[in-house]
Every structure is written in structure tokens, then in C-alpha cells.
Amino acid sequence: MSDELNLGLLCYIAYRAMESGVLEALEAAGYGDLTAAQGRIAARIGPAGSRVTELAEQAGVTKQTAGFLVDQLERSGYVERVPDPSDARARLVRFAPRGKAAVAVAREAEVRIEATWSRHLGRRGTTQLRRALTELREITDPYR
Amino acid sequence: MSDELNLGLLCYIAYRAMESGVLEALEAAGYGDLTAAQGRIAARIGPAGSRVTELAEQAGVTKQTAGFLVDQLERSGYVERVPDPSDARARLVRFAPRGKAAVAVAREAEVRIEATWSRHLGRRGTTQLRRALTELREITDPYR
DNA sequence: GAATTTGGTAAGCTTCTCTGACCAATAGTC
DNA sequence: GACTATTGGTCAGAGAAGCTTACCAAATTC
Secondary structure, three states: OOOOOOHHHHHHHHHHHHHHHHHHHHHHOOOOOOOHHHHHHHOOOOOOOEEHHHHHHHHOOOHHHHHHHHHHHHHOOOEEEEEEOOEEEEEEEEEOHHHHHHHHHHHHHHHHHHHHHHHHHHHHHHHHHHHHHHHHHHHHOOOO | OOOOOOHHHHHHHHHHHHHHHHHHHHHHOOOOOOOHHHHHHHOOOOOOOEEHHHHHHHHOOOHHHHHHHHHHHHHOOOEEEEEOOOOOOOEEEEEOHHHHHHHHHHHHHHHHHHHHHHHHHHHHHHHHHHHHHHHHHHHHOOOO
16 A cells, blocks of 8 residues: 555655755755745745735735735845835835845755755656656646 | 746645645535644554554654644544554554545545546656656655 | 726734643663 | 663643735726
């Protein structure tokens, strides 16, 4: 039975390993005040900044929750809110210098962990995994 | 950039789709009082019952959290606790009739969702996905 | 210009999770 | 057999994260 776990649970195990690995790297680099929930929101901030509503949709939480997490990120100096020039109601969340530095650490950790996975699965297996998950996203991610 | 998401995030998207799909099916079948956290614990209960400590380790939470969730499952009639014959300190958590019925619904939903995925990925892609994730588990799941 | 939609915040509550402290039974050691 | 360490589990308290309901202001639609 141990080989017949459902695909969702298998995905959860892998995701959790990646997330905790990245958080450990962030903590080791002095960004220990970042939480998993904050990271999931921050990971969705686009290069030109994103609106809170966008972040909420993409992370799968309500806009209130997203706003709450952005508040925390702002207080910790990771992001800043600037007016959206195209809409006076909206504000764009974008990375502050501290946030950019943390993102660099996180990216490095991701690459390192993916390399570990890649060594275990082989180049071919890794490519197949990425392709399957990316294709799957077309039907599982409503905010693609 | 939209094709270059890291593998952890891709796994998260798929996992989340599966989880919410199963929870919807459970709700539709009259098990709407089950939460995601309860489900993650319940999904680890073995056929002969499991100890709270085991469930905690496998689900990646503290034993207090696992105990708290098992309390809820017990109050809702999904599981029961019986003494562990091999250790007087321990108790085994196992499914009550209502829990078994819910598991059946969940399994059915899993199978149905996996079939949807399979149609999208093709038989070959699905096999590759499952194999890669299962292999990955060897290095990402410490409680395998 | 009125009505609707959209971006966002405020308040209050529930659920989930943790840390720290503790107890009881088991296992290991002398 | 007594001493200690380990293991299974609970209790108490706190914080994090998420939701619902309600609301405001700007934009859009009619």
C-alpha cells in the first residue's frame, strides 16, 4: 500500500519539503521572522508589484487575509505599498530592499533543493515531473 | 516566467486542487463538518489503527496538535480510541463506522479526480508523475 | 447622474498550531 | 530491585492564520 498513495498526498509531501527547506535557509540567513503564510503571499508578488486582491486570488485566500499578511510583511520591511498609477483605489505591493535580498536567498535555496531532487530522480525524471505538473496546472490552477 | 515556477509551488497547486476537490465531495455527501486539517490526520490512520504520535510525525505537526484534531474527529464520531494491547501508555486511533463511510467517499473522490488528471496528462504522463513523486518521497518524507 | 462593480479596510470569531510543563508506563542500567 | 532515561500522551496558554460580515471610496456601466 505504501506505493499507492494518492497523487494529492504525494504532492503535499514534496511541497512541504520544499517549503520547510526554503524557510530554513531564510532563517539561517537572518530572515527568521518570515512565516510560511507570508512566504506564500510574497512568492506571488510580480516584478512590477501586485495588488492585494491579485495576491489573494492566486494564493487562494480571502483579500482580508492577504491584506493582513501584507501588513506584516510591510511592518517587517519586506514590502512597501505604493499608489497604483492606473487606479486611484488600488495600491501596488512591491518588494523593498530587504524583501529583494530575502527573495534572492529563497531562490538560491529553491535551486539548491531542486538540484538535490534532480540528482535523485535523474535529469529525465525531473523533466517529466516538471512537465506533468506544469500541464496539470492548466486544470488545477484557476488563476494561472 | 509562467512556465518556470519552482517544483515546490507546482506541487502545492496540484495538492490544493486535490484536497479541495475531496473536501467538496465529502461535504456533498453529508460530511461537511470535516476540515482540511482533520482530513490530513485521518488520511494517515492505518487499517489496524495508529497512535497519535505516529499520526503527528507523519502529518508533520506536533503531537499536541494531532491530539487536538483527533479529539475533534472523535467528538464528530469519525474515529474512536482504544487501548493499545502492546503498550499500556498508548492508545490506538481507529475509524468508527461514520469514519469508514467518509473514507469511502473520499477514496471515490480521489479516484475520480485522478482520472480527470489522467485524461489531461495521458496515461504515460500520469505514470511518470506518480513514479517521480513516489521516488521523491524517499528523500522528502522522513516518516516513510 | 444613479446603480453596480471593484479594490481595499475594519472588527470579531474560529480553527490550527506551537511552546512549555507535566504525568504515567516502558526500557535500560547498575 | 531501584534509578534513570525514553516514550506516549495530556493540559494550559498563547499566537498565527484564516473566515464572515460589514463598510468605504473610486471606477465603470447604464
